[in-house]
Amino acid sequence: MTSSSEPRPLRAAPPQNPLTGRFRVAGDKSISHRALMFGALAIGTTEIEGLLEGEDVLRTAAAMRLLGATVEHLGTGRWRVAGRGIGGLTEPADVLDMGNSGTAARLICGLLAGHPIFAVMTGDASLRRRPMKRVTDPLAATGAEFWFREGGRLPLAVKGAATPLPLDYTLPVASAQVKSACLLAGLSARGTTRVVEHEATRDHTENMLRHFGATVHVAKEGRGRVIELVGQPELTAAPVVVPGDPSSAAFLAVAALLVPGSKVVIEHVGLNPLRAGIFETLNDMGAGIVIQNPRLEGGEPVGDLLVEHRELTGIAVPAERAPSMIDEYPILAVAAAAARGTTRMQGLHELRVKESDRLSATAALLQAAGVAVRIEGDDMIVDGGAIPGGGTVVTHMDHRIAMSGLVLGLAAQKGMAVDDGAFIDTSFPGFAALMNRAAGADVMVTA
Numbered sequence: 001m002t003s004s005s006e007p008r009p010l011r012a013a014p015p016q017n018p019l020t021g022r023f024r025v026a027g028d029k030s031i032s033h034r035a036l037m038f039g040a041l042a043i044g045t046t047e048i049e050g051l052l053e054g055e056d057v058l059r060t061a062a063a064m065r066l067l068g069a070t071v072e073h074l075g076t077g078r079w080r081v082a083g084r085g086i087g088g089l090t091e092p093a094d095v096l097d098m099g100n101s102g103t104a105a106r107l108i109c110g111l112l113a114g115h116p117i118f119a120v121m122t123g124d125a126s127l128r129r130r131p132m133k134r135v136t137d138p139l140a141a142t143g144a145e146f147w148f149r150e151g152g153r154l155p156l157a158v159k160g161a162a163t164p165l166p167l168d169y170t171l172p173v174a175s176a177q178v179k180s181a182c183l184l185a186g187l188s189a190r191g192t193t194r195v196v197e198h199e200a201t202r203d204h205t206e207n208m209l210r211h212f213g214a215t216v217h218v219a220k221e222g223r224g225r226v227i228e229l230v231g232q233p234e235l236t237a238a239p240v241v242v243p244g245d246p247s248s249a250a251f252l253a254v255a256a257l258l259v260p261g262s263k264v265v266i267e268h269v270g271l272n273p274l275r276a277g278i279f280e281t282l283n284d285m286g287a288g289i290v291i292q293n294p295r296l297e298g299g300e301p302v303g304d305l306l307v308e309h310r311e312l313t314g315i316a317v318p319a320e321r322a323p324s325m326i327d328e329y330p331i332l333a334v335a336a337a338a339a340r341g342t343t344r345m346q347g348l349h350e351l352r353v354k355e356s357d358r359l360s361a362t363a364a365l366l367q368a369a370g371v372a373v374r375i376e377g378d379d380m381i382v383d384g385g386a387i388p389g390g391g392t393v394v395t396h397m398d399h400r401i402a403m404s405g406l407v408l409g410l411a412a413q414k415g416m417a418v419d420d421g422a423f424i425d426t427s428f429p430g431f432a433a434l435m436n437r438a439a440g441a442d443v444m445v446t447a
Contacts, residue, residue, distance in 0.1 A: 010402075010421040010432065010446060012409030015439035018261030018309070023438065025249045026428045027052035027077060027242040028270045031300070033103055034180075034208050035240040036060045037111060039081030040069035040089065041187065042212050044237030048079040050268075051242050055426040056101035063108055066092035067119075077242075086232060087188050091117040095155075098123045100397070100426045103177055106135045109158065110181030113144035114188030116162040122155040126397040126423075132156060135181045138169045142185050166191040166231055173350065174199035174323040179227070183209065189231040198224040201323045202274045207299040212238050223320060243270035243302045247327045248428045250278045251403050254335045255435065256307040257287055258411040264438060265292070266305040277324030278332060279305070285312040285339055312339035314384050319347025326350055329380075330362045330404035337371040338411050339384035349378040361401050365393045368405075369412050390414035399423040403431055406444055410435075 032052040037060065039046035051057065053076070061071050061079070068090035070082035084090070089111065096119055098105040105123060109132070112119050122128065133152030140146060143161030148154065166189040167182050179195050183205055186193025200220075206227060209216045215230040249269045256262040271279075271291065279289050290306040312335055325332070329351060336343035351359040363380060366373040368391030372383035389412025393405030402421045409416030424431050432444040 006422070007420040008422040008446070009417060009419055010406060010444055011415060011417040012406040012444045013415030014410055014412070015259060015441060015443040017440045019256045019259050019264055019438040020262065021438055022265045022267060023252060023434060024267050025244045025252060025269070025434070026054065026430070028245040029054065029056060029247070029427055030103065030202065030204050031208070031240070031242050031270065032057045033060050033107060034204055035242060036064050036071065036079070036081060037107060037184070038208050038212050038235065039237065040064040040067065040071075040083050041086055042083040042235040042237040043085050044083065046081045046083065046237040047239045048081065049241045050077045051079050052245065052427070053077065054429050055099055056104060059097065059099040059101050060104045060108075063096045063098070063104065066094060066096060067111070083235070083237060086235060087115060089115045089117065092119050096121045098127060100124050100127055100423060102127060102130055105154065106132065106177040106181050107184060109135050109139060110184030112158040112160050113139040113142045113185040114164045115160040118157070118159050120155060120157045128154045134175065135178050138167060138178065138182055139185055141165065141167055141169070142189065144185070164189040166193040168194045170196040171198065174201050176201035176205070180205040183227065183229050186229045186231050187214070187233065191231055193229045193231060195227045196221070196224065197227070198222070199320065199323050200225050200274055202272060204272065204300070211240070211299050212236060241297050243297060243300055244268045246270050246275050246278065249305060250328050250331050251407055251428070251431070252434065252438065253279070253282065253289065253305060253307045254331050255407045255410050255438070257282065257310055257312065257335060258338050258407070260309050262309045264307050266307065268302055269305050271301045271303050273301070274324050277321045278328035281317055281321065281325065281332060282335060284315050285335065286310055287312065314339045314341035314343035314382070317343065317345045322347050322350065327400060330358065330365070330400045331407060333362050333366055333373070333380065333382055334404050334408045334411070336382035336384050337366055337369065337387050337408065341384060343382045343384060345380045347378055348380060358398060358401070361394070361396050361398060362404070365401055365405050365408065368393050369408055369416055387412040388414060389416050392417040392419055395420050395423065397423050399427050403428065406432070406435070410443065
């Protein structure tokens with residue numbers, strides 16, 4: 001489960017064939033993390049289908065084992081978790097190594113804050129550069145104690161509260177990770193934990209809390225929401241079917257939009273409205289993506305996406321849409337590079353604290369292809385049209401930059417290379433194979 005220390009350079013060029021067929025993308029990473037965590041906190045055995053088996057989620061599975069849950073792999077995408085109950089996690093005998101997963105690290109901080117145990121957490125070189133204080137600061141109000149490196153960075157040590165206090169916290173910036181960590185800590189607290197967000201963020205945690213039997217009240221407040229969780233519930237094991245990750249589906253969708261003649265159906269994609277901003281934005285640009293067979297599964301909206309090649313037009317993407325597509329701006333920038341006219345993406349300050357400074361890294365990947373792009377404050381402006389290509393994308397160990405660079409190569413006249421595709425497997429194992437299958441040929445190869 002360790003990331004390869006050897007870079008894996010890849011290259012993509014315009015395919016000779018259009019992308020066609022029906023496909024399923026990797027399971028939703030956000031829901032996969034939470035399914036394992038809630039399974040560990042529930043009474044009974046939780047059966048999970050469609051779990052993403054990328055390295056990030058496998059780190060969460062390993063962490064739940066170290067915290068005392070029984071986690072079994074039954075076959076591709078099928079897992080079983082025997083939980084410990086609220087407050088029942090045990091002190092780990094080893095360091096919790098979260099690899100490249102900021103989501104797992106921040107959410108598990110919430111779990112640990114609500115348990116009277118000591119734990120040490122670390123991650124890979126990329127994760128150790130990312131700040132943690134925006135989650136540990138509110139969690140400290142439960143009575144938990146945190147120690148970490150300068151700048152609030154991993155490795156960190158946690159001593160959870162023996163009698164955790166409920167939180168009443170207003171998020172200074174939109175963050176589903178911070179919100180979820182506060183709610184996870186609140187599970188162990190007597191009383192009601194209250195979290196206020198000025199901009200609504202993805203609500204997988206709230207949906208899964210209800211799915212496992214917790215009492216959660218959500219009230220709209222302007223563009224945001226007030227979430228209240230009644231503490232110390234008895235969570236009961238419940239089956240979870242993980243839908244396809246909309247973030248992963250976005251890469252295949254944009255590739256199909258940009259490669260002439262393409263027509264694909266992406267099956268069983270999660271379409272939570274607080275996650276699906278990328279598809280709304282692409283449709284605003286003229287994509288014409290059609291949702292087929294819409295349905296609800298485990299409290300989450302799901303559907304199949306019909307995507308065909310279309311000429312796109314540049315638009316202004318409002319800042320208030322950012323929380324619903326914060327991970328998709330690199331691939332949206334690729335779509336903008338091929339669109340007619342100018343696309344302005346507004347309010348992207350959150351991209352500066354992702355796996356890399358993702359705002360700068362996204363601009364750099366377009367510049368490597370000869371695309372005119374500039375950053376003005378927290379906005380990114382892309383002048384689209386023909387894409388010369390021929391350059392190499394520096395990924396900074398960021399899986400989304402790597403995949404976006406490869407999709408860019410499919411539309412660039414001279415193709416594109418990425419310096420390291422090894423980290424793609426953290427979120428989308430089999431990405432290159434799926435894209436090759438869609439084109440009926442090897443379109444992504446080792447450089």
